[in-house]
Amino acid sequence: MSDLPKDTYARNALTTPTRSKERADWDRYSLHAILDAGYLCHLGFVRDGRPVVLPTLYARVGERLYIHGSTGSRPLRGAQDDQGLAVCVTVTHLDALVLAKSAFHHSVNYRSVVAHGTAYQVTDPAELRAALDAIVDQVVPGRSADCRPGNAKELAATAVIRLDLDQVSAKSRTGGVNDDEADLDLPYWAGLVPVSPVRGAPEPSPHTDVPLPGYLAGPAC
Amino acid sequence: MSDLPKDTYARNALTTPTRSKERADWDRYSLHAILDAGYLCHLGFVRDGRPVVLPTLYARVGERLYIHGSTGSRPLRGAQDDQGLAVCVTVTHLDALVLAKSAFHHSVNYRSVVAHGTAYQVTDPAELRAALDAIVDQVVPGRSADCRPGNAKELAATAVIRLDLDQVSAKSRTGGVNDDEADLDLPYWAGLVPVSPVRGAPEPSPHTDVPLPGYLAGPAC
Numbered sequence: 001m002s003d004l005p006k007d008t009y010a011r012n013a014l015t016t017p018t019r020s021k022e023r024a025d026w027d028r029y030s031l032h033a034i035l036d037a038g039y040l041c042h043l044g045f046v047r048d049g050r051p052v053v054l055p056t057l058y059a060r061v062g063e064r065l066y067i068h069g070s071t072g073s074r075p076l077r078g079a080q081d082d083q084g085l086a087v088c089v090t091v092t093h094l095d096a097l098v099l100a101k102s103a104f105h106h107s108v109n110y111r112s113v114v115a116h117g118t119a120y121q122v123t124d125p126a127e128l129r130a131a132l133d134a135i136v137d138q139v140v141p142g143r144s145a146d147c148r149p150g151n152a153k154e155l156a157a158t159a160v161i162r163l164d165l166d167q168v169s170a171k172s173r174t175g176g177v178n179d180d181e182a183d184l185d186l187p188y189w190a191g192l193v194p195v196s197p198v199r200g201a202p203e204p205s206p207h208t209d210v211p212l213p214g215y216l217a218g219p220a221c
Numbered sequence: 222m223s224d225l226p227k228d229t230y231a232r233n234a235l236t237t238p239t240r241s242k243e244r245a246d247w248d249r250y251s252l253h254a255i256l257d258a259g260y261l262c263h264l265g266f267v268r269d270g271r272p273v274v275l276p277t278l279y280a281r282v283g284e285r286l287y288i289h290g291s292t293g294s295r296p297l298r299g300a301q302d303d304q305g306l307a308v309c310v311t312v313t314h315l316d317a318l319v320l321a322k323s324a325f326h327h328s329v330n331y332r333s334v335v336a337h338g339t340a341y342q343v344t345d346p347a348e349l350r351a352a353l354d355a356i357v358d359q360v361v362p363g364r365s366a367d368c369r370p371g372n373a374k375e376l377a378a379t380a381v382i383r384l385d386l387d388q389v390s391a392k393s394r395t396g397g398v399n400d401d402e403a404d405l406d407l408p409y410w411a412g413l414v415p416v417s418p419v420r421g422a423p424e425p426s427p428h429t430d431v432p433l434p435g436y437l438a439g440p441a442c
Contacts (some may be wrong), residue, residue: 039331042313044273044274051272051273053310055311090274097360103369112276134366138243150323154323176426184427191429193420193423193437195421200416
């Protein structure tokens, strides 16, 4: 298992020089593409000196991430301060299992982005509304225009933090098996097993009496 | 988006009393089931006072997680110390998108486990070998017995950290849409869109001349 993500993420930073590393020749557009292909992130922060990692939803809007939270949650209480909250937001897509002839060269194909920085709570009502719309649309493009918008009370009960994409890096593994030459003739199956998230048939609620919207008809995941 | 994971994870700890919380009535077996259903985790640790979250692979063996790393990686350098390394390991499965009539009640169905604690590098050769086998088998059950085992040099180049499941909690959302009564007749589509990871047809390498093993023939993901 030699090819797994390490903390050698090459910086593809927007404000710092790019360092070239193997499997990290990602430009900004590739980085955006990885972020745009997902909506689930893992949000890391420090509480009492120890790390906390929680799953949540996000949206990318330009060079900024909006990350969903709750006003009752600890990360957001930290982000309410002027100093903001140090966070790490990681998005990972798994693309294939890589089965080699040797245990050592087993791996996975993946794409991931790691964004470091200081997050701040979104307090401007217009920005908050736009951010929530963006998060809804990141999951199902077009959906925010086809549901009842949040009212003032609901917006007050929801919290979003923003993180500018200043310190952001991408890493991936693609391609086939990298077995040692000496192992190639071993009598084991080797190859790739593709993995992807797949959406099943939409299941309408009992209170739905409109046709399936076009934005749910596609095979997107 | 009121139903997303917050840091209100109920403890289902093995050493501390269980605190009951809505959507957190998980017992230890449910917690194991969530861990056993995955192999990708997000590993959080603190570096220079700031959080870092990296994707990697893991295996559960009894009441312990083994997490793959590299001897060159920073988290493991920390874990080599006698004091170990404070980590948070989070495993998340996304099960469905929940589309409500109101933007506010949009959500996702998911299962997740968050494990906090101090991780240590595995140094005993027998434990390291068993841990690597477990990680391979967590991804593809049965695979570790059907490939060339790691030799001494390969084992020395691989690192694994262990985390006992002492401070571990689970959280999930299941079920349907939770719209407000007043919104039920709004003319929007509402319901669930199932999401699941799916494995595609295995793609053998050019050097594979054995049949597809039985452990790859199933629909497992």
